[in-house]
Amino acid sequence: MSKTAVVLLNLGGPDSLEAVEPFLYNLFCDPDIFKIPFGQKLFAKLISNRRAPKIIEEYKLIGGKSPINEWTEIQRNKLEIELRKINSNTDVLIAMRYWIPLTQTTIEKIETGNYDKIILLPLYPHYSITTTGSSFNEWNRYYNGEEKKLVFINSYYNHPGYLSAINQRIDEALLSFSDNIRSEVQLVFSAHGTPVSLVKKGDPYSIQIKQTVEAVMKQRNYSHKHHLCYQSKVGPMKWLEPATDAIIEELAYKGNKHLLIIPISFVSDHIETLFELDIEYRHVADECGIERYIVMKGLNDSQLFIDALKDLVINEI
Numbered sequence: 001m002s003k004t005a006v007v008l009l010n011l012g013g014p015d016s017l018e019a020v021e022p023f024l025y026n027l028f029c030d031p032d033i034f035k036i037p038f039g040q041k042l043f044a045k046l047i048s049n050r051r052a053p054k055i056i057e058e059y060k061l062i063g064g065k066s067p068i069n070e071w072t073e074i075q076r077n078k079l080e081i082e083l084r085k086i087n088s089n090t091d092v093l094i095a096m097r098y099w100i101p102l103t104q105t106t107i108e109k110i111e112t113g114n115y116d117k118i119i120l121l122p123l124y125p126h127y128s129i130t131t132t133g134s135s136f137n138e139w140n141r142y143y144n145g146e147e148k149k150l151v152f153i154n155s156y157y158n159h160p161g162y163l164s165a166i167n168q169r170i171d172e173a174l175l176s177f178s179d180n181i182r183s184e185v186q187l188v189f190s191a192h193g194t195p196v197s198l199v200k201k202g203d204p205y206s207i208q209i210k211q212t213v214e215a216v217m218k219q220r221n222y223s224h225k226h227h228l229c230y231q232s233k234v235g236p237m238k239w240l241e242p243a244t245d246a247i248i249e250e251l252a253y254k255g256n257k258h259l260l261i262i263p264i265s266f267v268s269d270h271i272e273t274l275f276e277l278d279i280e281y282r283h284v285a286d287e288c289g290i291e292r293y294i295v296m297k298g299l300n301d302s303q304l305f306i307d308a309l310k311d312l313v314i315n316e317i
Contacts (some may be wrong), residue, residue, distance in 0.1 A: 002116040003089045006313055007106060008076055009135040010123040012096030013066025013270055019099070020056050024048035026098040032134035055271075062274040069099065071268035071300050072123065078306045083313060091115075095139070103138045111145050119151045119316050121309060125162055126212065126265050127155040128194060128205035151316045157208040161308025163215050165299050166262070170220070173260050173296040181292070186225050186256050188247060189213045189264045190277060193230030193239045206240055209265060227251070228264075231281075232272055244277070245284045252288030259285065261295045267305065269298035 014023040028034055028044035036043050059065060072094055080092035091113070095106040110118060120139060124131040136152060143150075156162055170187065177185050191209045199206050213228050229247040230240040242250075244261075251259060261281070263273045278295040285293040299305040 001087060001089045003114060004083075004087060004091070004317060005110055005113060005115040005118045006079065006083065006090065006092045007110070007118065007120050007139075008072060008079070008092065008094050008123055009103075009120060009132070009139075010072050010094065010096055010268075011068065011131070011270075012072075012099030013068040014059065014099065015065050015069055017056050017059060017064055019065075020059060021048050021052040023099050024051055024055065030097070030134055032137055033130050058271060058275045061279055062271060066270050067274070068268045068270040069096075071270075071298070072096075074301050075123070075268070075306065075309070078301065078303070079309050079313075082306060082310045086314065087317070095135070097135050097138060103135070104142045107139070107142045111143075115149065117151065117317065118145075118149050119153065119313055121153050121312060122155075123267050124265065125155060125159075125267065126157045126205050126208040128203055129198065130194060130203075131205075153312055153316065155204075155208060156308065156312055157212045158215055159308050159312065161304055161311055163212070163219050165302045165304035165308060166212075166216050166264070167220050168302065168304055169296050169299065170216075170260070170262060173262075173294055176294045177258060177260075177292055181258050183224070184256075185258045185260050185292075186227065186251055187217075187262060188244070188251070188259050189216075189226060189228045189262045190231050190244045191228065191240075191264045192232050192266070192272065193243075196238045196240060199240070205265075212264060231276055245281055248281060248284050248290065249288050252285070252290050257289070257291040259290055259293050261293070263296060263298060267299045269300060273298055 014020045025044050025048040028047050029040060076092045076094050083090040093106050094101055095103040122132040122135055174182055194205055217226055227247055229242045229244040231244040233239045261277050263277060266273055282293055
C-alpha cells in the first residue's frame with residue numbers, strides 16, 4: 001500500500017504574547033507580501049518591533065494567543081482519522097508559514113518519511129499569491145526531494161462540501177436571532193482584503209471570493225439579503241472595497257438593525273475574526289445603533305469541512 005503525506009498549509013499565529021513580535025518579524029520577512037528591494041530583514045525587524053505593542057494588546061483581549069494553531073491541529077487530527085479509514089499508511093502534517101511548525105521543519109520530517117506521494121493542501125480555500133502562493137514558494141525553497149511526488153492543491157473555493165460547511169455555520173448563527181427578526185437579518189460576508197494592485201496583476205483571489213459568496217447564497221436559495229466587504233487593510237495603498245466597517249455603517253444608515261457577520265476565506269477563528277470582527281467592528285455597530293450584531297463561528301472543527309478536505313485528498317490519491 002502506497003504511503004501518503006498530506007501537508008496542511010496555514011498561516012500560524014503567536015502561541016503566547018512573547019511570540020507576537022517574532023511572528024510579525026517572520027510575516028514582514030515574506031517577499032510574497034512585502035517586496036523590499038534590499039534590507040528586508042532590517043525592515044521586518046523595525047516594523048515588527050513598532051507594531052508588536054499594539055498587536056499584543058489585541059491578543060490580550062482574545063486570550064493571550066492565537067487559537068489558529070489549536071484549530072489547525074484539530075483539523076489535522078480529524079482529517080488523519082478519516083483518511084486512515086481508507087489507507088492506514090497516510091500521515092497528515094502541518095506546515096505553518098510564519099510560526100511553529102515552520103515549513104522547513106515539516107519538510108525535514110517529510111524527507112525522512114519515505115512517502116510515495118505528498119499532497120500540499122492549503123487551509124486557504126481561495127488562491128492568492130499572498131497566502132497559498134507564499135506557502136508553495138516557501139515549500140519550494142526548502143524541498144529537495146522528487147518533484148514527481150508532489151501534488152499542489154491550488155484552491156477549493158467552490159467545493160460543494162466547503163460551501164455546505166459555511167451554510168451550516170450560517171444556519172447555526174441565525175438561531176441567535178429571535179424568530180420574529182430572523183428573516184430581516186442582513187448577511188455580511190467579510191473577507192480579508194488585498195491591495196488592488198494585486199488584482200490588476202491577475203491575482204484570482206477577489207474573483208474566487210465573489211464566486212464563493214454567490215455559490216453559498218445560491219445553495220441557500222438566496223434566503224436573505226447579502227453583502228460582500230473586505231477587512232484588515234494595512235498601509236496607504238488602495239485595497240479592495242467596500243470596507244467592512246463602511247458596510248456596517250451604511251446598513252445601519254439604511255435602517256437595518258440586525259447583522260450576521262460571516263468570515264469568508266478564514267477556516268479557523270483567529271485575531272481577524274475574534275478581535276477585528278467581534279470586538280473592533282462591534283464598537284462600530286454599537287455606535288451606529290445596530291441592535292443585534294452576531295459574528296459567525298469559524299469552520300474550526302466542522303465535520304462537513306473535514307469531509308470536504310478528505311474528498312480533495314481522495315481525488316488526488
